[in-house]
Amino acid sequence: KHKQEARLNSDTKSSNFFITVLNKAFPSDGRVFPKKRIVIPLGLIVGFMTGCSLGFVKEYFENTFKRPSDVEVYAQIPVLFSIPFKEDLQRMEES
Numbered sequence: 001k002h003k004q005e006a007r008l009n010s011d012t013k014s015s016n017f018f019i020t021v022l023n024k025a026f027p028s029d030g031r032v033f034p035k036k037r038i039v040i041p042l043g044l045i046v047g048f049m050t051g052c053s054l055g056f057v058k059e060y061f062e063n064t065f066k067r068p069s070d071v072e073v074y075a076q077i078p079v080l081f082s083i084p085f086k087e088d089l090q091r092m093e094e095s
Contacts, residue, residue: 068082
């Protein structure tokens with residue numbers, strides 16, 4: 001293993017590396033990133049748009065029946081039995 005490392009080191013010394021400095025380094029005045037004035041409003045806007053899009057897609061592609069009457073109207077199948085929700089039972093008892 002050491003012989004292989006020595007061979008690699010000797011190969012790199014014989015080859016030519018070209019290094020150019022594009023700009024000199026300088027100390028920054030403050031934080032470069034993240035800029036709160038840009039990131040927070042952008043995150044809110046993107047989050048709102050993503051939430052609305054996902055909500056629309058979920059509602060658009062949902063193909064379940066909500067009420068027994070929906071089954072009769074859209075599927076044209078008679079409903080033999082349905083289990084009412086707790087809220088529906090309370091409404092029935094009140095009326």
